[in-house]
Amino acid sequence: MADNDPKRLLAAKPKLSLKRPESRGVMLGLLRRILQENGRLFVREYAVAVVCLVLVAGTTAFMAWIMRDVIDEIFVQGNRAAIVSLPIVIFLAFAIRGAASYGQGVLLARIGNNIVARYQRRLFTHLTELSVDFFSENRSAHLAARINQNVSGIRDTLNLTVTSLARDLLSLIFLVGVMIWQDPLLSSIALLAGPPIAIMIGKLARKLRVATREMIDVNARVLASMQEAAQGITVVKAFTMEAPLRERIETLIQTAETRSNRIASITERTTPVTEMVAGLAIAGVIAYSGYRAIVYGYSPGAMFAFITALLLAYDPARRLARLQVQLERAMVNAAMIYEILDLEPRQPDPSNAPSLAIDKGEIAFRDVNFGYHAGEQVLREISFIAPAGKTTALIGASGGGKSTIVSLVQRFYDVESGAILIDGQDIRQVTKRSLRSKIAYVPQAPYLFEGTIRDNIRLGRPDATDAEIEEAARQAQAEEFIVNQPQGYDTPLGENGVTLSGGQRQRLSIARALVRNAPILLLDEATSALDTRSETLVQEALELAMKDRTTIVVAHRLSTIVNADQILVVDGGRIVEGGTHAELVDKPGGLYARFYALQTRTQGDDIVALA
Numbered sequence: 283m284a285d286n287d288p289k290r291l292l293a294a295k296p297k298l299s300l301k302r303p304e305s306r307g308v309m310l311g312l313l314r315r316i317l318q319e320n321g322r323l324f325v326r327e328y329a330v331a332v333v334c335l336v337l338v339a340g341t342t343a344f345m346a347w348i349m350r351d352v353i354d355e356i357f358v359q360g361n362r363a364a365i366v367s368l369p370i371v372i373f374l375a376f377a378i379r380g381a382a383s384y385g386q387g388v389l390l391a392r393i394g395n396n397i398v399a400r401y402q403r404r405l406f407t408h409l410t411e412l413s414v415d416f417f418s419e420n421r422s423a424h425l426a427a428r429i430n431q432n433v434s435g436i437r438d439t440l441n442l443t444v445t446s447l448a449r450d451l452l453s454l455i456f457l458v459g460v461m462i463w464q465d466p467l468l469s470s471i472a473l474l475a476g477p478p479i480a481i482m483i484g485k486l487a488r489k490l491r492v493a494t495r496e497m498i499d500v501n502a503r504v505l506a507s508m509q510e511a512a513q514g515i516t517v518v519k520a521f522t523m524e525a526p527l528r529e530r531i532e533t534l535i536q537t538a539e540t541r542s543n544r545i546a547s548i549t550e551r552t553t554p555v556t557e558m559v560a561g562l563a564i565a566g567v568i569a570y571s572g573y574r575a576i577v578y579g580y581s582p583g584a585m586f587a588f589i590t591a592l593l594l595a596y597d598p599a600r601r602l603a604r605l606q607v608q609l610e611r612a613m614v615n616a617a618m619i620y621e622i623l624d625l626e627p628r629q630p631d632p633s634n635a636p637s638l639a640i641d642k643g644e645i646a647f648r649d650v651n652f653g654y655h656a657g658e659q660v661l662r663e664i665s666f667i668a669p670a671g672k673t674t675a676l677i678g679a680s681g682g683g684k685s686t687i688v689s690l691v692q693r694f695y696d697v698e699s700g701a702i703l704i705d706g707q708d709i710r711q712v713t714k715r716s717l718r719s720k721i722a723y724v725p726q727a728p729y730l731f732e733g734t735i736r737d738n739i740r741l742g743r744p745d746a747t748d749a750e751i752e753e754a755a756r757q758a759q760a761e762e763f764i765v766n767q768p769q770g771y772d773t774p775l776g777e778n779g780v781t782l783s784g785g786q787r788q789r790l791s792i793a794r795a796l797v798r799n800a801p802i803l804l805l806d807e808a809t810s811a812l813d814t815r816s817e818t819l820v821q822e823a824l825e826l827a828m829k830d831r832t833t834i835v836v837a838h839r840l841s842t843i844v845n846a847d848q849i850l851v852v853d854g855g856r857i858v859e860g861g862t863h864a865e866l867v868d869k870p871g872g873l874y875a876r877f878y879a880l881q882t883r884t885q886g887d888d889i890v891a892l893a
C-alpha cells in the first residue's frame with residue numbers, strides 16, 4: 283500500500299524535527315548553557331552530592347591501598363593485631379562508601395526530578411505563548427510524545443556530567459595515584475590502554491547523534507499515532523480503518539525497532555573493544571609483575587595493592603569511556619527541548635504596548651491582505667466596519683476566508699498589509715492579552731477541557747463567581763441539562779466532554795463566552811445540524827449573547843443572517859457584497875439574492891453552503 287511506504291512515511295517528517303544533528307561545537311555550547319541555567323540553582327545540593335561522590339571515590343581507592351597492608355602485615359608478617367584492626371578499617375570504609383552512595387543517589391535524583399519539573403513548567407508556559415501557527419504546523423500528539431521523551435535530556439546531561447566527573451573521574455585519579463605510588467613502571471603499561479579507547483569512542487559519537495535524533499522522532503510518531511487513533515476512535519471504527527492504521531503503525535514500529543537496534547549496536551560497540559584493550563593491559567601487568575615477583579622476589583603486598591587498584595580502576599574507566607556515548611543521547615534530547623524553548627512567538631507585543639481601550643467596540647478592517655504562507659493570498663483588500671453593538675454576518679462559499687477574518691480579529695496571525703482597528707486602535711499596537719480579554723469567542727466545534735462543567739464555564743473568566751457562572755448557564759439555555767447531571771455543575775466531563783450531546787456542548791461553549799462578558803463577540807456558527815429543540819435553544823442562547831455586543835458571526839443559519847444588522851458576502855478572499863438583508867435580497871444577479879432564494883426553496887431556516 284503506497285500509504286505505508288516506509289520511505290514516504292518517514293520523509294513526511296513533522297516540522298520540528300528537520301534540524302540537522304548538532305556539531306561538536308554546538309553540543310559544547312549546549313552543555314555550557316545547561317550548566318549556566320541550572321548549575322547555580324542547585325549549587326548547595328550539588329556541593330553535598332560532590333562531597334558524597336568524593337567519599338565514594340576516596341574509599342574505593344582506599345580499598346586498593348589497604349590491600350598492601352593486608353597481604354604484608356597479615357599474610358607475610360603474621361601480625362596478629364592486624365587481624366582485628368584491618369578488617370575493622372575495611373568494614374568502616376565500606377560503611378562510609380555505602381552511606382555516601384546513598385546520599386549522592388538520593389540528592390542527584392531529587393535535583394533531577396526538580397529539573398524535569400522545572401523544564402515541564404517552562405515548556406508548558408512557552409507553548410501557551412507560541413502562536414497559533416506553531417500548532418497548525420506541528421501535530422499536537424507528536425509534540426506531546428516528543429516532549430515526553432526529550433524532557434529527561436537536561437536532567438541526564440547534568441547528572442551524567444556530575445557523577446562522571448565527581449565519582450568516576452576522581453576514583454580513577456585516586457586509583458591511578460595508588461598505582462603510580464605502588465609501581466610507576468607497571469602503571470605506564472596499564473595506561474597504554476587509554477588512547478585507543480578514546481579514539482574509538484570519539485568516532486562513534488557522531489553516528490550516535492544522528493541515530494538518536496531519528497529514534498526520538500520515530501518513537502514520538504508511534505506514540506502520536508496511537509494517541510490520534512484513540513482520539514478519533516469513532517471515525518476509525520465507522521470507516522473500518524483498523525487494518526490500514528495497523529499497517530501504518532506497523533511500519534513506524536518496525537522502523538523504531540531497527541533504529542533502537544542500531545543505537546544499541548553503536549553503543550555496545552564500545553564494550554568488546556574496551557574489554558579487549560583493558561584485558562590486554564591487565565594481562566600484561568600480571569605477566570610482568572608475576573615475572574618480577576618470581577625472578578626478583580618483589581613484595582607481594584605492593585603487587586596485590588597495584589592489581590587491586592588496577593581492577594578497581596577498570597569500572598570507573600569503563601563508565602567514563604561510555605560517558606560520551608550516553609552524553610550524546612542525553613544532549614540530543616536536551617537540544618530538542620531548546621529548539622522549542624528558543625522559538626519566538628510570531629506576533630510579539632511591541633515593547634511598552636498599551637492595553638486596548640474599548641469605547642464603543644467598533645471593529646474596522648482597512649485594505650487587509652493576508653495569506654497563511656508566503657505567496658498564497660487568502661484575503662484580498664478586505665475593508666469593512668463592524669459597527670459597535672451590532673451584528674455583522676459573514677456568509678459565503680466554503681474556503682472563502684470567513685474564519686480567517688475571525689482569526690485575524692484575535693490576532694492569531696498578523697495581516698500582510700492593511701490594518702485592523704478596534705475603536706481606532708491598530709490591534710498590532712496594543713497587547714494581545716488586553717485585545718483578547720475584550721473578546722469572547724465561540725468556535726464552531728466547542729472544546730471542553732478536563733474538569734467539571736463549572737470549571738469549563740469558568741475558563742471564560744477565572745474570577746467569575748458561582749452565581750455569575752449559573753447566570754451565564756441560564757442565559758445559554760444550559761441550566762436545565764446541567765442540573766440534571768449526576769453532580770450538577772460539579773459533574774466531571776470526560777475527555778472532550780464525551781458525556782454531553784453536540785447541542786449541550788455548544789451551549790456550554792456559549793455560557794463560557796457569556797461569562798466573559800466581553801464587548802466583542804466572535805462566533806463561528808456550527809454547520810452540523812442539531813435536532814429542532816436543541817437548535818432552538820442554541821439559537822436563543824446566541825441571540826442573547828449577541829445582544830448589544832459588537833458581533834462578527836460566520837453565519838450558517840438563515841435566521842442569524844436575516845436578522846443581522848449587516849451581511850457581508852465573502853467569496854474567494856474578497857467581500858463581494860455588503861448590506862442588510864432588505865438591501866441585498868432583491869439585488870438583481872446578486873450572490874446573496876441567489877443564496878436566499880435557494881435556501882427558502884429548500885429547508886428554510888437551516889444549514890447553508892453557498893455554492
Ligand SMILES: Nc1ncnc2c1ncn2[C@@H]1O[C@H](COP(=O)(O)OP(=O)(O)OP(=O)(O)O)[C@@H](O)[C@H]1O
Nearest residue numbers: 418654655660678679680681682683684685686687
Ligand atoms: N491554518 C491554516 N493554514 C493554511 N491555510 C489555511 C489555514 N486555515 C485556513 N486556510 C486556508 O485559507 C482559506 C480560507 O479558509 P477559511 O477557513 O477562512 O474559509 P471559510 O470561508 O471560513 O470556510 P468554511 O466556511 O469552510 O469554514 C482556505 O483555502 C483554507 O484552505
